[in-house]
């Protein structure tokens with residue numbers, strides 16, 4: 001298998017395969033672009049079926065971080081890491097230490113944080129071995145509530161663009177994944193009067209959402225068949241694909257998950273079907289924006305910048321409309337312009 005021929009390879013600057021014999025760590029760090037600053041992006045731990053799947057994931061996620069940081073006007077490049085393994089079974093403090101040592105060897109070119117399967121506590125373990133960890137307790141803390149807040153505002157921006165008003169009262173929203181981000185997003189949506197339909201593979205997370213937000217629980221796969229106004233993917237990526245597209249009834253797709261589209265072609269298909277898509281790396285930038293403030297934390301400046309996601313998305317939607325282009329294509333061209341200017 002050639003790395004450079006992978007469809008997801010996009011001139012990534014550096015891809016590092018990390019191994020530690022003692023702990024069994026197998027990780028991949030992908031640094032996509034450092035023109036705007038150190039490659040910054042979380043670490044995901046997932047039980048990938050194959051190594052190729054892990055490589056594809058880390059390459060796509062790292063590129064997404066480049067675009068996300070550029071769109072949020074942050075002095076950061078794009079990178080991401082994946083640890084191959086089951087986060088419930090294989091994760092130990094020693095494994096996280098080994099991962100931290102690999103980050104340290106990159107000398108600050110890559111800055112890590114948590115992502116799916118990795119908690120702030122896990123990152124605190126890694127941080128015993130390296131200075132290049134963001135989003136730790138006592139600094140800017142868990143980014144998830146900020147990601148959720150930005151996503152909520154992005155949903156409002158999408159509604160405003162499509163219907164002329166942003167009220168969520170009575171709107172039906174399908175939230176796929178009620179983990180760190182999905183839970184807080186449900187809270188905002190519930191407070192705004194939305195009717196929630198939720199799914200997750202974690203029963204405890206589901207029960208909590210059902211109880212606290214009067215959410216209707218559905219089986220994992222049937223989330224795509226729900227008669228809803230908005231579909232908010234907040235679990236893993238590639239949920240908008242050839243199998244799910246024909247089932248979706250929502251006229252807006254706006255959620256926090258990274259890499260929501262299985263391929264770039266789905267961007268155009270969504271436009272053709274009249275579905276307004278909020279590009280994932282624009283709507284889910286709230287967490288990384290908050291992290292960017294952590295060395296001189298200023299809660300109100302951070303909140304204000306997270307709130308800028310509403311306008312950024314509105315600009316993307318308006319340009320897409322005016323130029324008759326899919327929203328993902330417009331966002332990518334905005335991000336490229338910022339990168340080229342650097």
Ligand code: NAD
Pocket residue numbers: 114115116117143144145147176177178179180181182199200201202205220234235236237256257258284285287288
């Ligand atoms: P998380 O692991 O806390 O939550 C993900 C949830 O999805 C879990 O509860 C998990 O059980 C559930 N899930 C997994 N597979 C599922 C399936 N097939 N069907 C339904 N539910 C499923 O992760 P998170 O931090 O909440 O992140 C969620 C998504 O948002 C990820 O794609 C992540 O990359 C992205 N994201 C997170 C942040 C952040 O601040 N945490 C920032 C930007 C983007």
